Amino acid sequence: QQQVKQSPQSLIVQKGGISIINCAYENTAFDYFPWYQQFPGKGPALLIAIRPDVSEKKEGRFTISFNKSAKQFSLHIMDSQPGDSATYFCAKAFGNTPLVFGKGTRLSVIA
Amino acid sequence: EAEVAQSPRYKITEKSQAVAFWCDPISGHATLYWYRQILGQGPELLVQFQDESVVDDSQLPKDRFSAERLKGVDSTLKIQPAELGDSAMYLCASSLNNYEQYFGPGTRLTVT
Numbered sequence: 001q002q003q004v005k006q007s008p009q010s011l012i013v014q015k016g017g018i019s020i021i022n023c024a025y026e027n028t029a030f031d032y033f034p035w036y037q038q039f040p041g042k043g044p045a046l047l048i049a050i051r052p053d054v055s056e057k058k059e060g061r062f063t064i065s066f067n068k069s070a071k072q073f074s075l076h077i078m079d080s081q082p083g084d085s086a087t088y089f090c091a092k093a094f095g096n097t098p099l100v101f102g103k104g105t106r107l108s109v110i111a
Numbered sequence: 112e113a114e115v116a117q118s119p120r121y122k123i124t125e126k127s128q129a130v131a132f133w134c135d136p137i138s139g140h141a142t143l144y145w146y147r148q149i150l151g152q153g154p155e156l157l158v159q160f161q162d163e164s165v166v167d168d169s170q171l172p173k174d175r176f177s178a179e180r181l182k183g184v185d186s187t188l189k190i191q192p193a194e195l196g197d198s199a200m201y202l203c204a205s206s207l208n209n210y211e212q213y214f215g216p217g218t219r220l221t222v223t
Binding site: 032034036041042043044045046049089091093097098099101102103104 | 115117144146151152153154155156159167202204210211212213214215216217219
């Protein structure tokens with residue numbers, strides 16, 4: 001399976017700060033890039049997703065930025081809160097193919 | 112809000128025993144996926160169904176794993192015999208439009 005390279009592996013952010021997680025992919029034949037949030041012992045929950053025909057998508061405090069030429073996309077969490085502490089996964093897909101996930105970023109937001 | 116249901120939530124079994132997991136997708140979702148997630152890693156696909164047909168089972172260890180979705184609704188994933196390396200979270204997801212996938216709570220399997 002073609003991988004998605006996700007960084008950093010772990011991240012500590014002060015409450016109110018900006019959390020930034022990056023992902024890079026190799027093949028351009030993908031047209032859907034979602035981010036999932038997973039709390040311990042729970043299944044991943046779809047957070048926000050983007051198609052490559054737009055460069056940015058914002059939903060509340062969460063923003064995806066997409067750089068097609070660099071084959072990179074990132075998640076920004078503005079005004080990070082302790083309740084945002086979770087593991088975040090980027091993923092990619094094409095059509096109805098299964099999602100290919102990154103290895104995850106464990107975010108800790110401290111007060 | 113509709114959710115993907117999975118059972119059991121936790122399962123402890125001895126190696127060489129058989130184990131089965133059940134998934135009920137969101138109503139109307141034709142596509143169903145089984146993923147395996149090892150602690151500290153992202154989920155990896157085991158098998159994908161479109162209605163009752165297998166679309167992709169290339170990553171399913173077929174010597175010990177089997178999956179079925181007989182009526183195109185709920186699905187069962189079986190492992191026989193279980194091995195120590197099978198200890199993981201088994202996640203079921205479903206999709207209506209083949210893009211947005213919604214995951215269930217998972218079954219945490221521990222093989223002793």
